[in-house]
Amino acid sequence: MTDLDTFIAGLPKAELHLHIEGSLEPEQMFALARRNRVDIPFGSVEQVRAAYSFSNLQDFLDIYYQGADVLRSQEDFRDLALAYFDRAAADNVRHAEIFFDPQTHTDRGIPFGIVAEGLLDGMAEAEARHGLTSKLILCFLRHLDEEAAFETLRQAEPWLDRIAGVGLDSSELGHPPEKFARVFARAGEMGLKRVAHAGEEGPPDYVVQALDLLAIDRLDHGNRSLEDPALVRRLAESGITLTVCPLSNLKLCVVGDLADHPIPRMLELGLAATINSDDPAYFGGYVNDNYRALAAQGRLSTVDIATLARNSFTGSFLDDADVAHHLAAIDDYVAEHG
Numbered sequence: 001m002t003d004l005d006t007f008i009a010g011l012p013k014a015e016l017h018l019h020i021e022g023s024l025e026p027e028q029m030f031a032l033a034r035r036n037r038v039d040i041p042f043g044s045v046e047q048v049r050a051a052y053s054f055s056n057l058q059d060f061l062d063i064y065y066q067g068a069d070v071l072r073s074q075e076d077f078r079d080l081a082l083a084y085f086d087r088a089a090a091d092n093v094r095h096a097e098i099f100f101d102p103q104t105h106t107d108r109g110i111p112f113g114i115v116a117e118g119l120l121d122g123m124a125e126a127e128a129r130h131g132l133t134s135k136l137i138l139c140f141l142r143h144l145d146e147e148a149a150f151e152t153l154r155q156a157e158p159w160l161d162r163i164a165g166v167g168l169d170s171s172e173l174g175h176p177p178e179k180f181a182r183v184f185a186r187a188g189e190m191g192l193k194r195v196a197h198a199g200e201e202g203p204p205d206y207v208v209q210a211l212d213l214l215a216i217d218r219l220d221h222g223n224r225s226l227e228d229p230a231l232v233r234r235l236a237e238s239g240i241t242l243t244v245c246p247l248s249n250l251k252l253c254v255v256g257d258l259a260d261h262p263i264p265r266m267l268e269l270g271l272a273a274t275i276n277s278d279d280p281a282y283f284g285g286y287v288n289d290n291y292r293a294l295a296a297q298g299r300l301s302t303v304d305i306a307t308l309a310r311n312s313f314t315g316s317f318l319d320d321a322d323v324a325h326h327l328a329a330i331d332d333y334v335a336e337h338g
């Protein structure tokens, strides 16, 4: 381990861009397939891992939705969440805001409540076990239509006091944010926070739409914003947080090489970037692996790494007192180890 790796390992951090279905490790996929007697088109864990070679977002999504088929019961969703939280706690993640894709499950006949209650069970257990706090963000699948998103929001109503916000994920190209302007407006009226994936594969205009038409509180990915200088100025001036995912970007060919990853440039431009793992079981690493992979390029100092961790708390939906508490913990850590 380099000195930077040691510094990263102990640094308190939040994770703000994590799809819980994307934390399903092949071993757990096999275990759940056995438990639920579900056929999966793989003979071994090695075969599953060998299939994780993607040339774009859609390639990944096809296999990711297939993997989710082994998730059936409330206990499955609890176990999935807990396995993630155990790993996150080992990376010194103190708070996580996790995405889930209810439509992936309700479209297979799994009731919304089974999914939500299972995840909430896992979240409560993670707080008891590790002191790791978390929030839940309901994502609409953007390849489905607006009416399906409205129906999902209706199904979520009994759980809305335990859901922090809504997000937008799945196939970006051809599914611009404007398609979901009305359902996001409704979510805002219901007091929910709003986030959206934009500028991962889609053009800078999709980021502008997410800001103007979805009134997002946080931008997921946002890489392609850098192609538009006026948009960069707007993002910097507003202070909006970007949840960036280096190993995901590499695996989905959003960047060709980590040496060219935009995070160092984002920090130079004054953007509130954070580092996250996205779908760690599919992209080869949890949050500290993402920090380490980027640090290994020699383009991040300990000051930059601490800034990224601070941004993860200031960009969270925690209240001000909790954010202040976590920032003080980072200050103490940097004073001792920086």
Ligand code: HPA
Residues within 6 Å of the ligand: 019, 022, 057, 169, 170, 171, 172, 197, 200, 248, 278, 279
């Ligand atoms: O990186 C992603 N982009 C869009 N949709 C997703 N769903 C899971 N991961 C992703």
Ligand SMILES: [Zn+2]
Residues within 6 Å of the ligand: 017, 019, 169, 197, 220, 278
């Ligand atoms: Zn994502």
